[in-house]
Amino acid sequence: VSVLGIGHGNKLLTDLYHCHLTKVYTVGGLFGKATDDFSDTGKLVEKTTFDHITREKLERIVAVIQGTNHKALLMHSNIDMKTQEAYELAVKGLIRPMGKSPPIITAIRCLQFAPPEFQLEVHCLHETQQYLRKMVHEIGLELKSSAVCTQVRRIRDGVFTLDDALLRTQWNLQSIQKAIWDCQLKVRTELEKTL
């Protein structure tokens, strides 16, 4: 999912950027290898065994990552923790950093596990592709093995999901017009909610 703006839409793009909405990725990984740029096309650094890894261990590590990132979320949101409104927002789960911040993962879970391959669904803020690959590498290290990232696919960007996305075959004027029309309402409600 890649969002493009046309004409006046560019202004809307900057507004959407300031909303700081989460993006959702499916990240595929492979155990047993470690490379220098954390993906499977890089130069090999090390090979390790991975037969001791079970789905339970992976889910435990993933839960810990989610926990520490949740803490980072609260800390970078620059809200004073001693106020009642901070408590109300924390209960609803709406605390989010509204400015520049390092990459933060809001939610992560394991979709598939077939050793040596695995797939994770990651919801994150302000991330880069290298950060996601590094995260896969760190998961491998935590499990006392090593992992490389084989696939990163964005399935949601703020309000735009896979269903709204147009395929290569649909790049013609009518489909584009229809897509813009369908998404207008969603974008407007989201902007009003946040700003």
Next chain:
Amino acid sequence: LRAALRAARRPPALRRGLAKPAGPRSVRQLREAEEAAPVFQYTGKATKRKDRVFVWGFCYSGALGVPSFVRPDAGWKKPRRIQSTPYRLETAEKISSAACGYGFTLLSSTTTDITKVWGMGLNKDSQLAFQRSVRDRTKGYEYVLEPSPIPLPLEKPQQTRVLQVSCGRAHSLILTDSEGVFTMGNNSYGQCGRKVVEDETYSESHLIHQLKEFDSRVVQVVCGQDHSLFRTKKGAVYACGWGADGQTGLGHYNITSVPTKLQGDIAGVNIIQVSSYGDCCLAVSDEGDVFGWGNSEYLQLASVTETTQVNVPRHLPFKVGKIKEAACGGTGNIVLTEEGNVFVWGYGILGKGPNLIETAVPEMIPPSLFGWSDFNPDVRVAHVRCGLSHFAALTNRGELFVWGKNLRGCLGTGRTEDQYFPWRVTVPGEVVDVACGVDHMVSMVKSF
């Protein structure tokens, strides 16, 4: 002709050609190199998870058990007053039970070795028994800076196991499986279960008292500030110690020096858990009811009575569901229901933001603060614990949440401010149990 053939058949001179240039390796060479690379094994399938102990809080009392915080052993180290994040403590055995008192800690293990209990921290009332000083063999230590073995006068030291330990303000209780309960420390109010001796000096005392006369085997011991509670297998509760706030629950406000059975609303009820830390006590029955007695100056028992001291156990009619576990702090109380919901009441920082300071009726803390969400719908709180002015909750995922007053870094969040709603503590491992004290905490953790 033959000469020419011979010349041709001469072995060609060894030619030194130019070495092939390095260049980028082809795909086939890369694949071969990859397959030929050695495989490292860091851990096998049968590796067991290790048990660890983490401590944090105020260091100068020695209660954390790390001597270098108080007396630095290297030139570059500086004395550390507060350890505000979890710090790993090396222990000789796997610790099964820990208890934090007012400035001291007890750790115990279920081993059958001679040494089963270790203590560290304040020892001015011999709450850690007699610790013989190395420099002067007749005197004892007033502060113990690292986990030191506590010599228990057991009849069968290689068979008896220590099940649980508990610490109060200046006394401690140790529960064994076959030799009753051992008590040590201050006895000026009879909290050790023996007769009060006038003008007794408690410091450097060798006396460890043993209590055996109960209606059945004791399965849980709890220390309040200056009183002790014992819960037996048959579901009865015994108490001894100071009673001016009614915390002994025996119907009077005097001190008791012999453990006596409690009556009132818990007579005949099968109690499955007792809790106390300050001057208020709570007991949970097998049917999910909660009973309270003791101090009620902070509205802990205001739902049943207006008096500020209650000296007979009273049933607290809360409509929160079947209660599984309860914990008492100095001014606030917390219960956990069977569904996994957490309710708080009392006075102080209760965990629902800075606006909720006191309430007599239990208020629920929303589960979303403990990590529950649509993404993780099966996260539940498994245990609740209470220190003097802070609370701790353990989830079934092994995460530890704390909130309350951050007295000398006891919350372990790394910050110095008080925490008004549950906050995760980052511990490298799955937290199995936690013990809360006044200004420090100890947790038992399994590594990943």
